[in-house]
Amino acid sequence: MVSTPALPVLPTIAASPNQSLYPITATINAAGHLEVGGCDVVELATQYGTPLYIVDETTIRQSCRSYRDSWSRHYSDEADKALVLYASKAWNCKAICALVAEEGLGLDVVSGGELYTALEAGVPGDRIYLHGNYKSAAELQLAIDAGATVVLDNLHELQMLTHLAQGQQQPVRVMVRVTPGIECHTHEYIRTGHLDSKFGFDPNALDDLFERLSQVPQLAFVGLHAHIGSQIFELQPHTDLGNAMVQFWLKARRYGLDPTELNVGGGLGIRYTEADDPPSIDEWVQAVSAGIKQSFDLAGLPLPKVLCEPGRSLVGSSTITAYTVGGSKEIPEIRTYLSVDGGMSDNPRPITYQAAYTSAIANRPNADPVQTVTVAGKHCESGDVLLKDVRLPAIAPGDILAVLATGAYNYSMASNYNRIPRPAALLVDGGRADTIIERETYSDLVRQDRLPIRLTARAR
Template sequence: MEIMIIDDLTSKNGHLMIGGIDSVDLAKKYGTPLYVFDIDQIRSQIKEFKSAFEKANLKYQISYASKAFAVKAIYQVMKQENVHIDVVSGGELYTALQAGFPSDKISFHGNNKSYDELVMAVQNHVGVIMLDNFHEIELLSNILKNEKQQIKVMLRLTPGISAHTHRYDQTGQTDSKFGFDVESGQADKAMKLVLEDSNMNLLGIHAHIGSQIFGTQGFVMLAQKMVEIAKRFQEKFNYWPEVINLGGGFGISYNENDDPITANEFISQIATELKQQCDQVPEIWIEPGRSIVGPAGYTLYTIGSRKDIPNLASYVSVDGGMGDNIRPALYQAKYEAVVANKMDRKNIETAHIAGKYCESGDILIDQQQLPETQPGDILAVLDTGAYGYSMAMNYNRNPRPAVVFVEKGQSKLVVKRETYQDLTSLDLDY
């Protein structure tokens, strides 16, 4: 661990500070590319969600959507903060269990959970399985009989609400691979099957309308729709949900054009709507992922080559790229960056930030204002805590970066950098 006392964004020598530590020192100590997480910022965001719920006087659970970033260390932070988590694969479930995260606070999502994954969930007594389709109901029913177990479940519904977001991030509309469609009657059929299964304890209903959502309107509409569905289930099946899970999707500010809602704005409006719609408000669950870890993450790179083209923006290349952040190539996601060792210098140009991967589309930032740069400068891309490491890959046989947590002036390596030996560790001779 290393300790520094400066806690400002920029140090006296013009360097970017992260969690009280000079980012240039982090790059020197751990190498680049490097994922860095400010853990104080993560804890603060969780506290903001909790405070908003308590202010709204709602029973609640915060369930960290760990697909955004899933390693042992982050699950241990979530355990310390006494929140739930949701996982979407056997690998995420295994990682959480290895981290010592309590299984009764785990929700298991996914549209095509395998038999083995469901057995793993049942045998480890996960808190709740989010049922997504009829095949899964049948699989789980058979497993519970064989294992002589009972388990809590929730029905994932597609309520017909489409979020204003990238089309790949929309999940609540009728035409979706996720959940039981409400309009066609699938949800009613699923409800009947689950209520008739004595080994399944139906905890409630769930919906998720998308990701990177900035307005409150979609969430208010979702709350209205979920209460409407709950009332219909009460009339038809004499069932009132203990829990309504409104999913996640709260947007963050990746650049100056993004204007995210605050936790208090979202939760206060939802609370008002729920209290108007029903006398007995169920416990409300939300599943923030990106909004918890995204703004707390930084990716540090070392600047290398440069290509200058007359009358066009230059290309400034770094030692990472689409292998450690696929989102710009996949979603056309927009980020901002700073030169970490020149925070006190004026910007003099606009350049393309290019990755090192053998793809013309490997551009991390299309138009980035920069001061004068030289090879060896450290570039920090901001707000990369979500879907960076979790979507990282070994394209071009490049090792994945290390991950470092910083908190209160201390740094700790939580994921080692992959080596060339790691890349071939599963390969077999022919």
């Protein structure tokens, strides 16, 4: 795990939200506390408890607008030539879905639960795209009923969808996910564009697939999809994607199909530590646009409607997670452990991906770092470590530790390990804090439990 220093002074916020460690409204207020969205983080921790996700609405809105404006600037100023889809697996709840939809985005969902949440948030079905390498018949039916586009991932899905689409008044819109054979430098678990991946059709299977699709009138084939990975800092793989996809595009046309939409996925990285240097949203869009334009122009094809699916780069830097500091354990000449009241159940990325984060003491963000500590979670796992060997100010029980850039894959991957309730989440803006996720209670933890009568009798 990479060592990550705490920041003794709040840095200048980057122009592109994904390049900033802090939410873009972050500041230090008159009380000397960290403030986000006009709200004092220490006061929020006192009022709502910890662990606590604090989401900055302005950062999410600015990220959405950066993507929208960049496509208009670099690809086409025609409104129907580009659609940004929020990859809602990064953080799927009704408030986040409604917020990005209000900014004109569609949604990428990967399960019936994510689809249902989006619909409950008021997202129009025709702006939702259903992904995933396993879609049940029930999930496919929900997508059909909602008018969503289904992204086909294998032949079994094609067979199920062909059956389910019988008798529909309108053909079901489908796209085809392809593994383009492009690798990028990222964690093994989040590379999805190389050929050895569970996602998408192998290029060698496309002839058979396109021939079958050409014979199924109840399915309307609208285009191709590819996604090459996540937390990517390189631009060249995204530029290369256009050339790879245009070859599959031409193959589809040879079978009488007429694709019009090209989904290039997402994957742009964010800054988790000072050492991280991701491209800006605008630079990413410019590179992808250039690759598509060049490839389709050389092939003599009209420009497709382009879709992209940012998740992490939309919400990652919007959020901090506040923890209350507990006790410490010093092992002379080895390490000092500092315990907090959360850990792997609210942020499983460090134990899963060895992910590194940056932190600050919310009640004294400008205090000088004077000690090296390892911040340990409260779970019964030796690997439950949030931050390893980080520099922090002198710290005492009751201080509020803020871990930065926790908007992506923290709540969405949270669990009840050790029967710990999941945290509350607040959406902050202009000094107002709205609860978007209630803190779970102990009664929530046992709500689905069932105790057989025979066990109850024996317990007595």
